[in-house]
Amino acid sequence: MSELENWRRKAIAETYRNPVDASESSLRKGAQAGDSSDMHRLGVELAARGSLTEAEPWLKKAVAAGNDDAILSMAVLLGDLGRISESEAWYRRAISVGSSKAMAFLGLSLIKRGDAEAEHFLRDAAEAGHADAMTNVGVLLLRRGNTAAAEQWFRKAAEAGDADAMVKVGLLCRERGEGEEEESWYRRAAEADHSSGMLGLGVRVERRGDMREAEAWYRKAARAGNIIAMYNLGLLFDEPEPEREGNPEPWFRKAAEAGHPDAMLRLGALLLRRDEEIEGNEWLRRAADAGSRDAMYRVAVLAEGKGRMDEAESRYREAAEDGDSRAMFRLGVALKKRGEEEEVELWYERAAEAGNTSAMVSLALSAEQLGRRDYADSLLQRAAQAGDSVAMFNLGVSMERREQAEESQAWYRKSAEAGNSHAMRPLGVLLFQADQQVEAESWFKKSAQAGDVSAMAIIGGLLEERGEVEKAEFWYRKAVRGGHILAMLCLGTLLAKRNELEEAKEWLRKASDAGESDAMKNLAVVLEMQGEEEEAKSWRHRAAGARQRNDNE
Structure with a gap:
């Protein structure tokens, strides 16, 4: 609902809430006896409870009996009945007897159908002191980009007691970073029971770290039906502090059921964390259908994980077309898997531009x-400048291929320091080649701790060279558990030197079966030590063939 339409409804509700301090039966008696005031009040009472058709004749009788206040009520009633041209005629009649509220109402009615005369009536009402009209003149000016003039009207309306205007002045102060004045206006609106003022005040005090007061105002706004306040309470409790406890689910659920897309998304994610997949996925889908771009992306990821590629691609496309760069990239990846190369590049380029x-x-x-x-x-x-450690690593690879060792080392270092384990071993290799062995070994260890079996094998080799055989064996064994062929060769060779021939033969055979020629040669030596001359001869022959093939390659 637009701001102007929201205000129109509020103003109409106020019209229908004219004080009626007598029972309907007594109003009917007075109206039937010819009391124009009772006719008017009876018409308003009937309209307020939704009996619009029955209200109309009583309001007309009140007007005919000379009750000018009933003219405006008649205009409002006809508008609610959808008889717009009649309603506007009655507004003009109310204006002719001096109703500034009718000027404001007519201005809003004309705005809805794009009539240029609308602003004229709103301005007249504003200049006549109608606070709501002042606010709506400000809204019109703000839409045209005239912020300074809009703020003047908002301030006039706020000083006249209009809580909507107080909130709008607060928002403008926030845009300028005037926090104290922003808070002052929100507080005035909140104390006038305006739910947006309560919400704004909650946001403001949360921003300055007063979570307890923020929670109190969010609760008040939520009780007044403010959906964003419900959502904000959910956020507050979704990131609990030691001194603040609360369950986010009921607040996300209330906001979600009221149509808040981000609340639907949060509720879905919360349920999925608890393994409540059916309801969690349903809320994510509802959030996506309600326009949440993040939800579209998450639904796509979940669908892809379940192998439902048609659904995944459709959701990625939705999110991508709505501007989600992650979805653009993942859509490109999905299209690449089925060979749509031209479209792949298009989406990659769009994602990169984003x-x-x-x-x-x-x-x-x-x-x-x-x-x-x-x-x-x-x-x-x-x-890389945007902080992507994979890009840093690939720049290191690119520079290394061009034999630009210093630049390569610099990029590997940036990538490794950003946590990319793939860059740690190459960095260690370059440092080792530059005789920086202590630092090189520290990076090999970090890489090994991240699961890099090649780094484990390298550490084993360095330790063996220093004569630390037991430590070397430890790292070789870790590497062979990860399937590292050269580590099998090294472990087998180390064991053979210790005369542990059976286990040595086992590891050398595995490395030989994987095509490692040095393992074949060492296996032959172990077999000869055990007197197995024929098999040893066979492995020597195979080792020579493997070396020749390697030389040819």
Whole structure:
């Protein structure tokens, strides 16, 4: 609902709430006896409870009997009945007897159908002191970008007691960073029982760290039906502090059931964390259908995880077309899997333009394959500057291929320090080659601790060179559990030196079966030590063949 329409409804409700301090039966008696005031009050009472058709003749009789206040009530009633042209005629009649409220109402009615005369009536009502009209003149000016003039009217309306205007002045103060005055206006609106004022005050005090007061105002606004306040309470309790306890679910649920898309998303995510998949997925879908871009993306990810690629692609496309760069990239990935190369590049490019660094990296790798190195590097540079550790790593690879060791080391270091374990071992290798062995080994260990079996094998080799055989064996064994072929060779060789021939033979055989020629040669030696000359001869022959093939390659 627009601000102007919201105000119109509020004003009409106030018209229908004219004080009626007598029973309907006594009003009927007075009206039937010819009392124009009772006729008017009876018409208002009937309209307030929804009996619009019955109200109309009593209001007309009141007007005919000379009750000018009934003219405005008649105009409002006809508007509610959908008889707009009649309603506007009655507003004009009310204006002719001096009703500033009728000027405001007519202005709003004319705005709804785009009549240029609307602002004239709103301004007349505002200048006649009608606070709501002042606010709506401000709204019109704000829509046209005339913020300074809009604020003047908002301030006039606020000083005249209009709580809507107080909230609007608060919002303008917030935009300018005038926190104290912002809070003052929100507080005045909140104390006037305006739910948006309560919400704004809650947001303001939360921003300055007073969570207890924020919670109190959010609760008041939520009790008044403010959906955003319900959602904000959910957020407050979804990130609990030691001194603040609460359950976010009921607040997210209330806001979600009232139609708040982000609340639907949060509720769905909360339920999924509790493994309540059916209801959790349903809320995510409802959030997506309500326009939540993040929900569209999450539904797509879940669908992809379940192998429902048609649904995933459809949801990625929805979110991508709504501007979600993650969805653009994932849509590109999905399309690539089924060979739609032209559309893949289109979505990668759109995602990259929207700042998605994964898309920049993917485009860079494609460009590298096509020999467009400068373009690839420019994409990687953009992604790296945005903090993408994968881009930093790939810049390290690119520089290493060009034998630019210092630049390569610098990019590997940035990537590794950003937590990318793939960059740690290459950084260690470059440092080792630059005779920085202590730091190199520290990066090998970090890489190994992150699960890199090649780094484990390297550490084993370094330790064995230093004569720390037991420690070397520990790392070799970790590496072979991860399937590392050279570690099998090294472990088998180490065991053979200790005369542990059976286990040595086992590891050397595994490495030999994987095609490692040095393992074949060492296996032959172990077999000869055990007197198995024929098999040893066979492995020596295979080792020679493997070395020849390697030399030819």
